[in-house]
Amino acid sequence: MQLKFLGAARQVTGSMFLLQLNDGYTILIDCGLDMERPKNGTQKDKTPASLFPFDPTQLDLVLLTHAHIDHSGNIPNLYRLGYKGQVLCTAPTQALTELLLQDSASINRKKLGNLLRRKLTKKGRTRKHIKTSDLRTPETEHYYLEAQVTQAMQGFVSLRFGEAFQVQENVKITFIETGHLLGAASILLEITENGSPKRFLFSGDTGRKNYPLLIDPQPLPKVDYLICESTYGNREHQADKSPEDIMEQVIYETCVSIPGRLIIPAFSVGRTQAVLYTLNKLSVKKRLPPIKIFSDSPLALESTKIYQNFHNMLNSEAKAFQAKHHNLFDFENLVYVENLKKSKAISNHQEPCIIISASGMIEGGRIQHHIRENLQNPYCTIFFTGYASEGTPGHALMNGATEFQLRKRTYQVKARVVSTDVFSGHGDHKDLINYVKQQSPEHLKKLFLIHGEYQSMQDFRVDLMEEGFKEVFLPEKGEVFEV
Numbered sequence: 001m002q003l004k005f006l007g008a009a010r011q012v013t014g015s016m017f018l019l020q021l022n023d024g025y026t027i028l029i030d031c032g033l034d035m036e037r038p039k040n041g042t043q044k045d046k047t048p049a050s051l052f053p054f055d056p057t058q059l060d061l062v063l064l065t066h067a068h069i070d071h072s073g074n075i076p077n078l079y080r081l082g083y084k085g086q087v088l089c090t091a092p093t094q095a096l097t098e099l100l101l102q103d104s105a106s107i108n109r110k111k112l113g114n115l116l117r118r119k120l121t122k123k124g125r126t127r128k129h130i131k132t133s134d135l136r137t138p139e140t141e142h143y144y145l146e147a148q149v150t151q152a153m154q155g156f157v158s159l160r161f162g163e164a165f166q167v168q169e170n171v172k173i174t175f176i177e178t179g180h181l182l183g184a185a186s187i188l189l190e191i192t193e194n195g196s197p198k199r200f201l202f203s204g205d206t207g208r209k210n211y212p213l214l215i216d217p218q219p220l221p222k223v224d225y226l227i228c229e230s231t232y233g234n235r236e237h238q239a240d241k242s243p244e245d246i247m248e249q250v251i252y253e254t255c256v257s258i259p260g261r262l263i264i265p266a267f268s269v270g271r272t273q274a275v276l277y278t279l280n281k282l283s284v285k286k287r288l289p290p291i292k293i294f295s296d297s298p299l300a301l302e303s304t305k306i307y308q309n310f311h312n313m314l315n316s317e318a319k320a321f322q323a324k325h326h327n328l329f330d331f332e333n334l335v336y337v338e339n340l341k342k343s344k345a346i347s348n349h350q351e352p353c354i355i356i357s358a359s360g361m362i363e364g365g366r367i368q369h370h371i372r373e374n375l376q377n378p379y380c381t382i383f384f385t386g387y388a389s390e391g392t393p394g395h396a397l398m399n400g401a402t403e404f405q406l407r408k409r410t411y412q413v414k415a416r417v418v419s420t421d422v423f424s425g426h427g428d429h430k431d432l433i434n435y436v437k438q439q440s441p442e443h444l445k446k447l448f449l450i451h452g453e454y455q456s457m458q459d460f461r462v463d464l465m466e467e468g469f470k471e472v473f474l475p476e477k478g479e480v481f482e483v
């Protein structure tokens with residue numbers, strides 16, 4: 001059979017891998033959005049032909065490791081282009097994916113609306129002269145809308161963790177918890193071809209032990225081929241205190257010792273729930289000052305409900321907390337901000353407070369006006385709880401920018417900016433080494449590194465070779481291996 005690397009090859013985003021059996025049965029593992037920024041001097045190829053270098057109508061099955069958009073974000077396009085089969089994933093992944101895809105669809109709708117407005121402002125053109133087909137250019141071809149998400153979700157089927165599922169006479173799959181996000185899995189495929197069994201493991205994104213709410217990554221079986229992420233292939237997490245201690249300290253420094261404001265940019269799905277749960281734990285231990293905490297993101301509110309609904313699939317500590325307090329994300333002084341008007345009104349709140357809002361990289365969303373309002377306030381701390389990729393406003397701030405541009409205006413940065421990696425959902429270098437070391441170098445035939453910066457992969461490869469793994473590959477996009 002053949003294994004094709006169609007995305008997240010020598011880069012982080014756009015996970016997409018194709019297994020083509022000799023009998024023609026074809027399985028796609030992940031179907032993510034490529035969110036890479038063009039490197040210096042290069043133009044990103046956005047034509048639809050680059051979306052899928054295969055015919056979606058010929059695909060038999062899609063497996064999804066987890067909900068993040070760089071793994072799931074192109075699924076509606078698969079169905080739009082004729083895919084008729086199922087997407088198999090875990091139940092929480094199904095719920096979170098629907099939320100994220102609908103959010104993407106509404107962003108796409110806004111982008112198309114802006115395009116329409118730009119076309120309308122051209123001289124002599126009125127709305128009736130513009131056809132919807134005019135908006136379908138190569139650049140916008142991949143913009144699916146809400147109806148296409150609804151159509152795609154009808155193909156989703158959820159499976160339990162840890163139970164082998166026979167998808168074909170000769171193909172069995174098992175989802176194994178990775179502790180990266182609610183529902184996130186590594187996927188084991190057991191395939192028999194010409195009487196010989198082969199085992200593949202697609203890591204998805206690997207998590208870490210003791211992460212708030214999530215079950216630790218589960219032990220892995222021995223396989224013949226491992227397709228492993230390498231996001232933190234050359235980095236270790238730095239935080240040496242618990243999430244609660246780190247959070248308590250920054251709250252004390254910002255809102256107690258001075259009467260300031262704490263702004264936490266956080267991804268709506270996963271990160272915000274880890275932050276809210278940590279605050280809830282501080283609250284029940286009476287370690288929070290009596291100040292308002294605003295959770296200000298509609299997407300975060302919806303994903304928090306999903307986390308709450310799936311509390312039976314969280315770690316034992318979270319389950320015990322739920323049994324005792326009947327809610328993981330609701331506590332005194334926490335306010336879920338309903339609409340944009342109320343969000344903007346927070347700037348009139350004159351007391352110290354905490355604002356948690358999205359997006360985590362300040363690329364869009366309500367966090368932007370909170371940042372604009374408070375950047376020049378020396379009593380404000382902006383507390384980053386996650387990674388921000390190069391070229392984003394979040395990355396500039398995290399890296400000490402003294403001037404900051406947002407929506408064509410320049411602001412002096414007077415607020416204090418701090419960050420932590422204690423809430424990162426990815427395992428670090430040490431975790432990744434331990435993940436791979438569950439395999440034996442003698443048994444593993446090939447190890448493919450994906451989903452990482454090229455440098456990170458190269459460094460990780462050197463370390464893995466030192467551990468005795470000889471056949472370590474860094475596939476390029478489009479590369480095909482006979483397996």
Ligand SMILES: [Zn+2]
Binds near residue numbers: 066180181205
């Ligand atoms: Zn992920």
